[in-house]
Amino acid sequence: MDHEVRITLRLPADLHAWLAAQAKSARRSLNSEIVHRLEVERGSPLADGESS
Template sequence: MDEERRITLRLPADLHEWLTAQARSARRSLNSEIVHRLEAGLGNASADDQSP
């Protein structure tokens, strides 16, 4: 990932609170936590792409 893009993201308050707690627990920023979880989900996406 050489390029970064800035986006505006709306989250339900309870999801935001949960992600913030997870980020704090992992000693990451909220942004880093979201990126980490999205990248971790990419492995699952390739399997989903192959299903009919």
């Protein structure tokens, strides 16, 4: 990522818990998990190389 932007994101508690569990199982932070999933959905080549 060349430039990062900070946002506030509201999530339903059950979605947050699911994402946190997915992040833990992938050994990523919650932030990295969300970024990873967004990059995969977008089809970004960064998702394969995981730079975060």
